[in-house]
Amino acid sequence: MTPRAGGATAPGGPLLLGVRHHGPGSARAVLAALESVRPGAVLVEGPPEGDALLPLAAHSRMRPPVALLAHAVDDPGRAAFWPMADFSPEWVAIRWASAHGVPVRFVDLPAAHSLALTEQREGGPGEGRGMDPIGILAGTAGYDDPERWWEDVVEHRATGGQPADPCAPFAALAEAMTALREAYGDGGHPQDAVREACMRLQLRAARKEFGDDIAVVCGAWHVPALTARTTVAADRALLKGMPKVKTELTWVPWTHRRLARYSGYGAGIESPGWYGHLFAAPDRPVERWMTKVAGLLRDTDRTVSSADVIEAVRLAGTLAALRGRPAVGLDEATDAVRAVMCEGSDVPLALVRDRLVVGEILGEVPDTAPAVPLQRDLDRQQRTLRLRPEAEKRELELDLRKDTDAARSRLLHRLRLIGVHWGEPAAGRGSTGTFREAWRLHWDPELFVRIAEAGVWGTTVLGAATARAEADAVSASSLAGVTALAEQCLLAGLTEALPVVMRALADRAALDADAGHLADALPALARSLRYGDVRATDTTALGEVAVGLAERVCVGLPPACTGLDADAAEEARRRMDGVHIAIGLLATTVRAEGLPERWAGVLHKLSARDAVSGVIRGRATRLLLDDGRLAGSETARLMGLALSPAAAPAEAAAWIEGFVGGASGGGLLLVHDERLLGLVDTWLTGVPADTFADVLPLVRRTFSAYEPGVRRTLGELVRRGTGPGRAARDEGVAPAPGFGEGLDEERADAVVPVVRLLLGLDTPAERAVRG
Structure with a gap:
């Protein structure tokens, strides 16, 4: 007998219920049809290997959205999902069958075959296709939005009451899909023919076991193919020679967000949260929705009254009537919320869409579900x-x-x-x-x-992380990669993997003579020592390697910084910053006698070497000044040399970029040191007009990174005029208009008690004196 596509009184054959995979109207219609027909078995579109997992659908801990996950045993990254929500017709059919003790089976191409095929899309085989049948039907009906058409003809059908024959809507949808299949064939997805051949074979097997008292819940697109007259031999011929892999299946939690179309899921919908609400609301869905929206907006401190809720419901209903819709849809509800509760703003409306229209509901799966x-x-x-x-x-x-x-x-x-x-x-x-x-x-x-x-x-997180770290240490292609791995091992507490990583680190450090590679590796080692100290991990061996690496950097970095172009010089400056911080950490975590002094010697060499790029010389000077290893007068002398008329403007600008560039406090340094600001101002005003345009981009980049308040202060000081102040008073130079003569010690002392109070440094006796 030929299967019947809907129609409870149609003569003979299994009942085919064509649905949209995620839709509350389809789900309610399926439930009504099953309650009316009461079939002896239910077949649902899905991988047959999942039959053993179907009893878990009735478990008290199973809460949608969930998904069947199938993955290849030998290649777990090759996987596919079959998601189901509360409002998925397939899930409704499975739960109905479980509640009534009716056998339920999956019918589709086995996952063993679908995972073996290439270019599979997420969401199960065949969900992505070149043409959208719902979109074509919507366009034929005069709709420019498939979602709106589907809502009007299917999702809102319940507002007018269920038809006398609960199966009639499925017959109408099957007729429409038959016309589409006649016009478009496989719809641009030839694999559907294989899937549908497999469905027909499984349907024949089920009819032998259960007779014709069967209900089949599948995508409406497949219904015409299941009613087609074909032979067993023809269907088996389509499946002959198909590739196959060993697979494992389980239930996993899913989310509404992953059901959304923009997530990439082939059978995705625009508004899973809205559909979930429509399916769960026992009555007055619009009123309940507006109440949810009001609660969400109130949680963000927006004022939404009960009168606003009532007005939004009325406006949504009016909009639906004006637009000729059978009931309030998401568009009408959204427009009403925007106008009444959001005061016309799309900013709070974006929150409503994210939290409610799409939603972040995470399903739950019982512990008894199979898992690796x-x-x-x-x-x-x-x-x-x-x-x-x-x-x-x-x-x-x-x-x-x-x-x-x-x-x-x-x-x-x-x-x-x-x-x-x-x-x-x-x-x-x-x-x-x-x-x-x-x-x-x-x-x-x-x-x-x-x-x-x-x-x-591995079978445990610790064992897997340890094995992965050991393997990565052996296969690492760079010294910096091994040092980063050592840092990860300390952060993760992988004490068993650390010796293997340390051996690989020592071997690579001994063989790598590139100063740049050594400089890139050192910061991660220094951080690892600090993290090891925090986590009470023995890092003695790591400290020895780090100190040895730092010594080699001190020897190899100066020659490596000579004769570099602009891009290479900027990279060397970045490395120099990282090494400077790393050596500071080493000095506080391991025994590194004399290492800070040797590094300071390297910086002195770099700051005074003409063959070194200006950005490196300027940065080395700044690091020495910040560490108190360079006097202010010597800093001014080096800046004066770098900004002298004999220096090329571009090289001088690079020196300034290295010295005060970025957001590293260079702006405040110029605010408080009138000599340095005066030197910069004198140099900049003396740049020849024909080269100023070449220097300007670098100078703008340097000063644009400062805080607005710092830039404003610098501008005010320059406007007043710069020159030597208190710092040069002993030399007989008059103070500049832009600066004070020096520190007013009496006014400074007045601030000390307040600072001590803020920092909690004052004693009870001092507090008593202040009364």
Whole structure:
């Protein structure tokens, strides 16, 4: 017998219920049809290997949105998802069958075949196609928006009551799809023919087992193919010789955001949060929606009254009537919210779309669902550390002196090392010390695939991270890569991997003679020593390698900074900054007698060597001045030489860029040192007109990075005039109009008590004296 496409009284054959994969109207219609027909078995579009997982749909801990995840055993990165939400017709059919004790099966191309095929799109095989049948039907009906057409003809059908025959809408939709298939064939996706042949074979097998008392829930596009008259031999011929891989399947939590079309999911929808609301609302869906919106806006401190809610409901209804729609749709609700609750602004409306129209609901899967051992270990640690995965992005501040926070930090660092980026380091709002860490957490369903991929490294997070670190240490292509890996091992607490990484580090450091490579590697080592100290990790061997590396940098860097072009000189300046910070850290964490002095000698050489680029000489001078290793008069002398008329303007501008460039405090230095500002001002006003245009871009880049207040102060000082002040008074030079004669000690002393109070340095006796 030929399957029937809808129509409860149609003669013979299984009942084919063609649906849109995610739609509350389709879901309600499927439920009504199943309740009316009461079939003896239910077939649902999906991979047949998932049949063993269907009983979990009835589990009390199973909460949509969820997805079937299939991945290749030998290549876990090759994976596909079949998502389902509360309002997915397939999920409604599965739950109905479970509640009524009716057998339920998946019918589609097996995942073993679909994963073996190349160019598979997310969301299961065949969801992406060249033509959109819903879009064509909408255009035929005079709609320019397929979503609006679908809402009007399907999702809002319940507002007028269900038809006398619950299966009639499916017959009408099947007729429309048949016409489309006759006009467009496979719709630009030839793989559908293979899938549909497999569906027909499975449907025949089910009819032999259950008879014709069967309901089939599938995409409406496939219904005409399932009613087509074909032979078993023809269908099997289409499947002959198809590639196949060994697969594993499980249920995983999903999110509304991943159901959205912009996420890349082939059967995605525009507004999963709105559809979820329509499906869950027992009555008055518009009133309930406006109440949700009002609550969200009130949480952001916007004033939304009950009268606003009532007015928004009335306006949405009026707009629907004016536009000739059968019920209020998302467009009408959104326009009403914008006008009444958002005062015409799209800024708060964007929040409504993000939080409610799309939504961040994360589903839940019971512990009894199959999972790779690595996922089980991660689940256990998440429960122990009270670090629950959440779909919404959130900030996490950790205090590493606390055992729980330290364990959370190690877990997040270990996951990053194996490619599971649940957390990303972020800039903390509080202390910048080494005892604090800030993370930005966001759980994405794709991470389940990353975890399955990482399972090849071990069955626990610690074991997998250790094995991955050891392998990466052996295969690292650069010295900087090994030092970064050593830092990661310390952050992640991988004590077993650290010896392997240290051996690789020592070997590469001994063989690498490039001063630039050594300079790139040193900062990560210095940070690793500091982190090791915070986490009470033995870093003795690491300290020895770091000191040896620093010694070699001191020897090799000066020659490497000679004769460089502008781009190479800027790169050398960046390396010099990193080495300077690293040596400062080494001086406080390991025994490095004389290392700071040797580095200061290197900076002295670089600051005075004419063959070195101006940006490097200027930066070396600035680093010496900041460390108190260069007197103010000597700094002024070096600046005077660099900015003398004999110096090329471009080279002089580069020196200034190195000395006061960026947001490194150079602006404040010029504000408080009249001699240096005077030298810069004198040089700049003396640049010849024919070369000024060449110098201007570099000078603008240098000073544009300063705070607005600093730039304003510098401008005021230059306007008044610059010259020697108190700093040169002993030399008999008159103060400049732009500066005071020097420090007013009496006024400065008056500020000391307030500063001590703010810093908590005053004693009880001092507080008593102040009364």
